[in-house]
Amino acid sequence: MPASNDPPRDRASAPASGLYLKPLLLGVMQNYVYLVGSRATRECLVVDAAWNIDAIVRAAEADGMRIVGALATHYHQDHVGGDLFGHTIEGLAALLERVSVPIHVQRHEADGIAKVTGVSRKELVLHDGGDEVAVGDVKVKLLHTPGHTPGSQCFLCHGHLLSGDTLFFRGCGRVDLPGGDPEQMWKSLNGVLRKLPPETILHPGHQYGPITEATLADEFRENPYLNVPELEDWLGMMGRGY
């Protein structure tokens, strides 16, 4: 397990023309932080800035990229920073000390993010599902995918899905934590993510297990959590219903 101050380990990114996408695997909970942006304008956004802000900023600088904003998939401390199990995880508050940028959050997650990070509500830009955040010539579409938390969101960007704790390689996020909702998760998986193009490349919020690359087609075929067509069956699996 890497320490939180370890240097970032890169997973091969798959840039389309003009798209900059760099994954950084950081922290003892195997979190993926992503830099996503435009190679044309050399600007990028940080997705889930946590664990080691210096490493994140230096990674952008090393690639000649300027951080112009932050995106948060959800309010959990391992994704945005805060106190967790007696430890303080560096996050959005430390990022704002390095760069003055807007933080884009889903509307239902704003209170939680402000509470756990200590960041002022004035720093947050509230969004609804379907909104887009542009960075240079690159557009990031925000998909509201509640279930893990009420304001969980995924980011769709030029054939890539940054899925936070909603979808993992062969798994999905927990629904038994405060704010979790199994029915909402089922609707997000089946009503939102299953409707995306199968060739979409998946970039989850954690590296769990041995699989490190997948398309949504792979997940549609192999991920058991994407293969429960009936809500009643799903709720039974999740300990609700019946």
Ligand SMILES: [Fe+2]
């Ligand atoms: Fe989470």
